Amino acid sequence: MAEALRIGIAGLGTVGASVARVLAQKSAELARQCGREIVVSAVSARDATRDRGVDLSAAQWFSDPLDLAKNADIDVFVELIGGEEGPARESVMAALQAGRHVVTANKALLARHGVELAQAAEDKGILLNYEAAVAGGIPVIKTMREAMAGNTVNRIFGILNGTCNYILTRMEAEGLSFEDCLKDAQRLGYAEADPTFDIEGNDTAHKLSILTSLAFGTRIAADDIYLEGISNITQADIRAAGELGYRIKLLGVAVRTENGIEQRVHPTMVPTSSVIAQVHGVTNAVAIETDILGELLLSGPGAGGNATASAVIGDIADIAKSQPGFQHGPVFGRPVKELHPYQKARMRVHSGGYFIRLTVHDRVGVFAAIANRMAQNEISLESIVQHANGANPETQKTVILVTHETTETAVRQAVAGIMDDGHMVDKPQVIRIERAG
Amino acid sequence: MAEALRIGIAGLGTVGASVARVLAQKSAELARQCGREIVVSAVSARDATRDRGVDLSAAQWFSDPLDLAKNADIDVFVELIGGEEGPARESVMAALQAGRHVVTANKALLARHGVELAQAAEDKGILLNYEAAVAGGIPVIKTMREAMAGNTVNRIFGILNGTCNYILTRMEAEGLSFEDCLKDAQRLGYAEADPTFDIEGNDTAHKLSILTSLAFGTRIAADDIYLEGISNITQADIRAAGELGYRIKLLGVAVRTENGIEQRVHPTMVPTSSVIAQVHGVTNAVAIETDILGELLLSGPGAGGNATASAVIGDIADIAKSQPGFQHGPVFGRPVKELHPYQKARMRVHSGGYFIRLTVHDRVGVFAAIANRMAQNEISLESIVQHANGANPETQKTVILVTHETTETAVRQAVAGIMDDGHMVDKPQVIRIERAG
Structure with missing residues (x-):
């Protein structure tokens, strides 16, 4: 059997501890699969004394991950610290420059500095693997x-x-408000004390930017993503979606258009009968549409110590199976110099169907005014639902429109026109519809 | 750039022609991704004159695939002939023995001779890739x-x-009979003129046997699979399933049990709300449950020239990216000598829920007799639906039982007992229920 692969783990939080535990528990099986042993020979963590359910006494302990990256006797540096700057970035770059393979679960780091890090890996002819950075175990x-x-x-x-x-x-499922569900998510550990990064879509955007690069062979453009979170989704939207045969999901979407690449993160109506609509709870899913293969969908656990550890260990095993000097294809699918510059398709030229929910005063002529604004902007309607408003049934109406394919500009102009007409009681709700099989 | 990878394609039917076309159309992109060109330098097909939409005049033509496998100037032998014996088997073995990597889409060949072929690949330290053999493009x-x-x-x-x-x-979807749908499938090219192999589950069993080996590290045991096809599924079953919140799918299932590995192919009730229940038409899907990752589901096109070609080309690209002498892990996940013998769990100890549809004479005491047979065999019931039989509402009744978890033996005994009681008009229908998320 070949020499053992020596790995150094920087960061022994939930994921890092899971990786160390699974490597210990499955060492014989991994050796069979990889043709060599995988040994944790160095670790770094803030607290060396905490019980992590695994014996790490044979590993060399470092208090500084940068020191580990540069000086430990390792073949692979596994970065599980997190954060786009600071120790994570410095130690990953140092490991690559020292010619050590890197495995990371750090989406923010890749979204910000992925191209630079890929170049460093290419220069040394080594691997930078990051399966765990997007969609956890998938x-x-x-x-x-x-x-x-x-x-x-x-x-x-x-x-x-x-x-x-x-x-x-x-x-x-339970008819609860956004706020109540968020509180429960926080109580169960599914959401941070400050949940902004998740619920406003930034986390999704980081992951999407990596997928976009792989999908289209473009340089990562994490700042060129249209972003809308889920905090303004109400029960009225969810119920109306259900009545019309849709379900609301926060999607990250990247599409090749004639204007460039469209990257967007927003609450989205998907048909209730689609596969992705059945992806519930903390589960993640990714759908990919290509010219040759067609449509592929992958779903599974997107977070959690063990699921993320599974992806990290898959990355490590790929390195263990490779011979010295072997390069397993470029980091983002093609060499950095071959990555196209990202050409952004602007959101206002986005084309698609829209769900529009309007709360209006119940008076003569309101519906005609709405219909006129739609017609002026050449928006044709797939369905119209109008009913008494739940909160003020005597004086207000809810009007729900589902449009055929139109443009973002047309919808924004139509909605602005309706607001100008003075019939609106409340802010309009606009949710994009995504075709899904 | 490294030297071009020379491939020989044996078999230029739908898939072979797609592979050749896509390799030609995407040659520049593939070279960028793989770091070297991929060149079709030899082909073999019965008819050298047919127009396949791709210029193969630069390739060396062989009339005999065995000749190609042995004597062509190639690095990779791509077997797309099909069939478990004959030219496919002989040429794949000859290619491996000649030290050429092999890519195949041939599930029957692997199901029958996979272990022997894996041993030949291991002996030479070369790759045997077969992504296209199971679930097409997935x-x-x-x-x-x-x-x-x-x-x-x-x-x-x-x-x-x-x-x-x-x-x-x-x-x-359309309330049609099995026979009418089969005829349409034949007309559309989704089913063969002799559809037995598909509809009786043999094709599913071949694919399952390969997945089982990968999943459990066991030697392939394609003959130890419990097999039931879909030809006796009726509208009555489909309607009853729908009423009870289930949908009927032909599943291949392999489970680790305390009695060994259970491999079975049969019509299966899955919850309508599960992801796999939304997989419609010719689409395939595979769900995998593991200790670390959890539950992963992949769905996509399971057949068709392009989708299958996509998998074949992915396999070729993996070889193109590898250095000479590199071995990308064992063929079935672990070295052949480490594959466990397959320990079969017998079907009669299968444990699970059951759907039982009985057509009985409408007379006093029938229901009590059925209930007694269930009780005698310690089968507890989750739900019971009884209604007048559609065909003979005056004199017959349909009784549908859904059981809690019980065993195959208990169900068979209970059903045999009910038949002995003499109340049955028709053969009972028994469909297993599978838990699915």
């Missing part, structure tokens, strides 16, 4: 980077944030 | 062989035959 990176060789991707979309999907699932 | 082999390193699989199940899923989907 092997979407491997699928796109390896299994889909030769495919041209047209669209990729997914449920990439378990917190949001948990909240939306409970809102629909 | 990267389930790569996922199990690479991404799930270190995971212990507890259960794997899937919709592995597009013909059956197409028929069941149309039966449910």
Whole structure:
């Protein structure tokens, strides 16, 4: 059997501890699969004394991950610290520059500095693996980077944030408010004390930016993503969606259009009968549409210590199976110099169906005014539902419109026109519809 | 750039022609991804003159695939002939023995001779890749062989035959009979003129036997699979399933039990709200449950020239990216000598829920007799539906029972008892229920 693969784990939080435990528990099986042993020979963590359910006494302990990355006697540096700057970035770059393979679960780091890090890995002819950075345990990176060789991707979309999907699932299943579901998510550990990053879509955007690069061969453009979170989704939206045969999911979507690549994260109506609509709770899912393969959907656990550890260990095993000097294809699917500049398709030229919910005064002529604004902007309607408003049934009406394919600009102008007409009681709600099989 | 990878394609039917076309169309992109060109330098087909939409004039033509496998100037032999014996088997073995990597889409060949072929590949330190052999374009082999390193699989199940899923989907959506849907499937090219192999579950069993080996590290045991096809599924079953919150799918299931590994292919009730229940038409899906990762589901096109070609090309690209001498992990996840003998769990100890549909004479005491037979065999019932029989409402009744978890033996004995009691008009229908998320 070949020499053992020596790994150094920086960060022994939930994921890091899971990785160490699973490597210990499954060492014989992993050695059979990889043809060599995988040994944790160095670790770094803030607290060396905490019981993590695994004996790490044989490993060399470092208080500084940068020191570990540079000086430990390791073949692979496993970064599980988190954060886009500071120790994570410095130690990953140092490990690559020292010619050590890197495995990371750090989506923020890759979203911000992925291209620079990929270049460093290429320069040294080593591997930078990051399966755990997107959709946790789902092997979407491997699928796109390896299994889909030769495919041209047209669209990729997914449920990439378990917190949001948990909240939306409970809102629909139990009729609870967004705020109540968020509190429960926090109590259960599915949401942070400050949940902004999850519920406003930033976490989804980080993951989407990585998928976009792999899908379209473009440089990562994490700042060029249209962003809308789920905090303004109400029971009225969820009920109306259900009546019309839709379910609301927070999706990250990247599409090749004639104007460039559209990257967007927003609450989205998907048909209730679609596969992705059945993805409930903290589960994630990614759908990929290509010219050769067609439509592929992967769903599974998007977070959690063990699921994330599974992806990290898959990445480590790939390195263990490779011979010295072997390069397993470029980090983002093609060499950095071949990555296209990202050409952004602006959101106002987005084309698609829309769900529009309006709360209006119940008076003569309101509906005609709405219909006129739609017609002026050449928006044709698939369905119209009008009923007495739940809160003020005597004086207000709820009007729900589902449009055929139209543009973002047309919808914004139509809605602005309706607001100008002075019939609106409340802010209009606009939710984009995504085609899904 | 490294030297071009020279491939020889044996078999230029639908899939072979797609592979050649896509390799030609995407040659520049593939070279970027793989770091070297992929060149079709040899082909073999019965008819060298047919127009396949791709210029193969630069390739060396062989009339005999065995000749190609042995004598062509190639690095990779791509077997797309089909069939478990004859030219496919001989040429794949010859290619391996000649030290050429092999890519195949041939499930029957692997189900019958996979272990022997894996041993030949191991002896030479070369690759035998077969992503296209199971579930077409879905990267389930790569996922199990690479991404799930270190995971212990507890259960794997899937919709592995597009013909059956197409028929069941149309039966449910349009209320048509099995026979009418089969005829349409034949007309559309989804089913063969002799459809036995698909509809009786043999095709699913071949694919399942390969997944079982990967999942449990066992030697392939394609003959030790319990087999039931879909030809006796009726509208009465589909309607009753729907009323009870289930949908009928032909599943291949492999489960680790205390008695060994259970491998079975049969029509199965899955909850209508599960993700796999939304997999319609010719689409395939595979669900994998493991100790570390949890539950993963992959769905996508299970057949068709392009989808299958996508998997074949992914396999070729993996070889193109590897250095000479590199071995990408064992063929069935672990070295052949480490594959466990397959220990079969017998079907009569199968444990699970059951759907039982009985057509009985409408007379006093029938229901009590049925209930007694259930009680005698310690079967507890989750639900009971009884209504007048559609065909003979005056004199016959339909009784539908859904059991809690029980055993195959108990159900068989109970049903035999009910038949002995002499109340049955018709053969009872028994369909197993599978837990699915």
